[in-house]
Amino acid sequence: MTALTEVADYVPDQSVEIADLAEELGVSAADLRIFHRYFDLHRIRLAPDKDLRGLMVAAADALTGLRGNEHRVRYVLAGRTIGTVGRVSKNALHEACDELGLGHAVALTVTEHACASGLLAVDLAGRLLAADGDPDALALVLTGEKATIPGSRMIPGTTVMGESSAACLVRAGGGPGELLGYAARTHGEYHRVTPPKELAVRFGQQYLSMLVDAMRAAVAAAGIDFADLALILPHNVNRYSWSRVCQQLGLPLDRVHLDNVPELGHCFGADAFLNLADALRRGRLAPGDHYLMAGVGLGATFSAMVFRH
Template sequence: MSTTLTAVAAYLPETEFTLEEAAEVLGLSDQELKRYRRFFGLDRVRWAPQARQADLLVEALRRLPDLDAHRSRIRYAVHARTIEPTGPYAAQPLHEALAAVGLGHVQAFAISQHACASGLLSVDLAGRLLTADGDPDALVLVLTGEKTYPHVARFMPAAMVMGESSAACLVGLDGARDRVLAYTTRTFGEFHAITARSGPLAAQFEQMYIPALADLITDTVAAAAAGLTLADLRLVLPHNVNRISWTRLGRLLDLPLDRLMLDNIARTGHCFCADPFINYVRALELGLLRPGDHYLMASVGLGATFSAMLLRH
């Protein structure tokens, strides 16, 4: 049975911060600011200063179409995270968010093993859970999006600004649209210690990053039983780290830039595991996906885990 995206919704906070305003919060130098704008293609970031973690998840949940109709079918809820959850035992943002929308009875847990690629891992895991349960009508709720606490965000590599947009995705089996055709993930454990902004290890990672991602995307498309090639991809929905790396990857794979969904890089920043799903919603808003189109979601998480998922709309 095929894993299917039954519904996807995204929440973008109304409050926008310019790159200059974000630089003050994150302690970026003038030189870094210029590099972020000129080379990385960043311009603004969405933050919700008054919102808590649970609030971000609730906002995404409330945007899911027909949530009331699906509520009785949801068996599991997974919060795909980049950073492992911390805090008092009694403070459980995931459970709080689920209770707020009448899903407090659902078995819920978080995963962060693939860092920013945990969202795609969660979709794959959801399909495995549903297949094992044997109920063809059951659903799994995948939630993505986190708070960008400055003392944490400053430890991200200097190629992004973290945003607080979130997404919610209902995963089912054998739906009519958005079927998963292939999922590939690779972890390059030698880069597990990258947290600094420079150094030999970071330089090695930068050199291998684009070729490794290109190989992963090529292999994922080739893994589909339909005999697809890169030319059959209507869209690539990336993680919103920066524009320059995706531009270079497009050249390497001979993919036209209009097949790379890069609009949100400038307007949302990198939103942890939520990026591919936010980009999916944006693609639908712009009418870029038609029934039968093939598209690919891609994410890379610190660790370093590279993941790609091929789907048919």
């Protein structure tokens, strides 16, 4: 069994209007109106003063349970979308571990599920800890990236990328924060980030059903029904796609925590963790509540996890 002990976020102070980035990103006036009116995408946060190492450290520093427990952290996993983030001679994850006092931990990066790699990292962390058999051991999962590589600033016609980050502590075992069900579905026919038009059209047509399928599988694995979910913590691609998901599942849209979509945009694999941290601050989860975290990675992987708070 796997459980989330704590989650924390780092949201940069600099808020930038998407309209101010339109020319740079090649967003037309018509597309900008769609982003605002239908997608509810208005602003993103940028961290010009931080590199990838800085984003990871800032989120981890916000974890109250990390300080004084560094010696218990056996694994540090970065769930990333982008595989190449710097020079061969420079390793942002190892630098972050050193700065956090975690140089003794096994550090690795998970990229196979793209923007759903954060959920994969949580599952992998729990499996590694369970195999070790130390009930006091912890794993640190880090998510969030820099939107600086060409092509990483926006998914055309879908969303704009922000630079907020998140961190969570994972332990093996049940109790509060227990992971009840996990499902990941990879549709390899969509492996190209920039597919030909025919394939892109087909992906758009099947996107909803593939996401709903993963969510249903996770809920079934948890042994509950959708009616038992107090909250869905989404990936922040846009509001419109989640309204369609709710229509298909027969759920009210307010069951999905969409507050961060207009303010943060899509923050790679950090979205669901950012939304969890925000939901906890707002008191949207009570002890014993079930919630679902969802993520979609281009490539294409659709993932969902169900937890008991």
